[in-house]
Amino acid sequence: MTFLFTVSPDFAPDRLSGWYIFNTWLQKQTGTAIHLEMYNHYQQLHQAIEADKIDLIYANPYDAAMLVRNKGFLPLAKAQGQADEAIIAVNADSSVRDVADLQANSRVAFTDDPDVRLMGMIMLEPADLDAGNIVPVLADTHVLVAKHLLKGEADAGIILAEAYDNLSGVIRKQLRVLVRSQISVIHHALMVGPRLQAKRGEWRQVLLDMAADEKGRGVLAALGFDGWQTIDDEEMEFMIDLMDTLNT
Amino acid sequence: MISDMKPEDIVGDYRETVLTFYDGTRRKVLYTELETPYPDGKLIVSTTTPEGVIRQVNRAFVEMSGYSEAELIGAPHNILRHPDMPAAAFKDLWETVQRGEKWQGYVKNLRKDGGYYWVKATVIPNVRGGKVVGYTSVRRKPSRTRVDECAKLYPTLR
Ligand SMILES: Cc1cc2nc3c(=O)[nH]c(=O)nc-3n(C[C@H](O)[C@H](O)[C@H](O)COP(=O)(O)O)c2cc1C
Numbered sequence: 001m002t003f004l005f006t007v008s009p010d011f012a013p014d015r016l017s018g019w020y021i022f023n024t025w026l027q028k029q030t031g032t033a034i035h036l037e038m039y040n041h042y043q044q045l046h047q048a049i050e051a052d053k054i055d056l057i058y059a060n061p062y063d064a065a066m067l068v069r070n071k072g073f074l075p076l077a078k079a080q081g082q083a084d085e086a087i088i089a090v091n092a093d094s095s096v097r098d099v100a101d102l103q104a105n106s107r108v109a110f111t112d113d114p115d116v117r118l119m120g121m122i123m124l125e126p127a128d129l130d131a132g133n134i135v136p137v138l139a140d141t142h143v144l145v146a147k148h149l150l151k152g153e154a155d156a157g158i159i160l161a162e163a164y165d166n167l168s169g170v171i172r173k174q175l176r177v178l179v180r181s182q183i184s185v186i187h188h189a190l191m192v193g194p195r196l197q198a199k200r201g202e203w204r205q206v207l208l209d210m211a212a213d214e215k216g217r218g219v220l221a222a223l224g225f226d227g228w229q230t231i232d233d234e235e236m237e238f239m240i241d242l243m244d245t246l247n248t
Numbered sequence: 249m250i251s252d253m254k255p256e257d258i259v260g261d262y263r264e265t266v267l268t269f270y271d272g273t274r275r276k277v278l279y280t281e282l283e284t285p286y287p288d289g290k291l292i293v294s295t296t297t298p299e300g301v302i303r304q305v306n307r308a309f310v311e312m313s314g315y316s317e318a319e320l321i322g323a324p325h326n327i328l329r330h331p332d333m334p335a336a337a338f339k340d341l342w343e344t345v346q347r348g349e350k351w352q353g354y355v356k357n358l359r360k361d362g363g364y365y366w367v368k369a370t371v372i373p374n375v376r377g378g379k380v381v382g383y384t385s386v387r388r389k390p391s392r393t394r395v396d397e398c399a400k401l402y403p404t405l406r
Pocket of ligand 1: 268328338357371
C-alpha cells in the first residue's frame with residue numbers, strides 16, 4: 001500500500017524541492033511507499049482531507065484542529081524553534097503610523113493562508129476592523145500582498161512574518177511594519193492519519209534522529225529546518241484550544 | 249486565600265477597598281488610575297483548573313500582571329480582579345464555560361502595582377477525552393472604542 005503525504009499549500013515556494021527530497025528520504029528510512037501530492041490551494045487540500053485520502057501531512061495550525069478533532073490525526077513533530085507569526089504592513093509613504101489609524105473600509109490584502117489571516121485580523125481589531133468592515137484584497141502569495149501595498153492597491157497587508165523577512169531589501173524599504181505578532185506557540189505540525197498510527201512511535205524516532213545524521217542534515221537544510229522536535233498530545237490540544245479562542 | 253495588597257508594592261497615589269469574592273473570601277485591594285497599555289502583537293494566556301486556580305501562564309501574562317510566575321501558579325484567578333469590574337460579568341463567564349461554551353468579554357484587570365490594563369478575553373473549556381480538565385483564557389488587544397464603552401457601562405452594573 002502507498003500512503004499519501006501532503007504539505008499545507010502555504011509552504012515557501014523555494015522549499016518545494018525540499019519536500020520531495022524529504023519524502024524520498026522518509027521512504028528509505030521507513031521502508032514505506034509514500035506518494036507526495038502538493039495541492040496549490042486550500043480548497044483542494046480540504047477536499048482531499050474530507051475524502052480521507054491523506055495519511056501524512058505537514059499541516060497549518062488552522063487545519064490541525066480539524067484533523068485532530070474530526071479526522072483522528074495525531075501529531076508527530078514540529079520544526080525546531082519555528083513558529084507562525086504575522087505582520088501588518090503599510091506602504092512606507094502611508095500616513096498610517098499605528099494600526100489604530102486604519103479606518104473602516106480600508107483595503108486589506110492577504111493570502112488564503114488561514115492562520116496568518118486569523119492572526120492578522122486579530123491585530124486589526126484594536127482599530128475596530130473586522131471581516132465585516134474591511135475591503136478584502138485576496139492575493140495568491142505573500143509577495144503579491146507586498147506588491148499590492150507598493151502599488152497602492154491596498155491600505156494594509158497581512159503577511160507571514162517569515163515571508164516578510166525573506167522579501168528583498170528593496171521591497172522591504174518601501175514598506176512599514178505596524179505590528180508583528182509575538183505569539184510563539186502557533187506552529188505547523190507534521191501529523192499522521194489513522195492508517196499510519198501504528199507507525200507513529202517509530203516514525204517520530206526517525207525524525208528526531210534526523211539532525212544527528214549527515215544525510216538527514218542535508219535534507220533538513222533543503223527544508224530550511226534545524227531539526228524536528230516532538231509535539232506531544234497535550235501540546236497539540238493546547239494549540240488547538242488556543243486557535244479556538246482566536247477563531248471568533 | 250490571596251493576601252491583601254501591600255502599600256509598598258503600589259506605584260503612585262492609590263485608593264483602598266475590600267473585595268468580597270463569590271466564595272465569600274475577602275481581599276483588601278489598593279488601586280491607582282495608572283493604565284498599562286496592552287502590548288502590540290502579543291497574547292496573554294493562562295490556563296486554570298476546573299475551579300479557576302491558575303495552572304499555567306505565559307510571559308506576557310507575567311509582564312502585564314506585575315506578579316512573578318511563582319506568585320501566580322496556584323493562586324485563584326481572582327488575584328487580578330479589579331474593583332471596577334461588575335460581579336455579573338464573572339458570573340456570566342463561569343455560567344457560560346460551565347455549559348461548555350466559549351465566553352468573550354472586555355475585562356479590566358488589576359496589577360500587583362495597583363495599576364490596571366484592559367483586555368479582550370476569550371475563555372474556553374479544555375475538553376480532553378470528553379471531560380473538562382480546566383479552562384484556558386486568551387487575551388488580545390481590545391479596541392479603544394469598546395473599552396471606552398465598557399468603562400462607562402460597568403459602573404452602572406455594580
Ligand atoms: C480561564 C479563566 C481566566 C480568568 N481570567 C480572569 C482575569 O484575567 N481577571 C479576572 O478578574 N478574572 C478572571 N477570571 C475569573 C475569576 O475566576 C473570578 O471569577 C473573578 O476574578 C471574580 O472573582 P470571584 O468569582 O471569585 O468573585 C478567569 C476565569 C477563568 C476560568
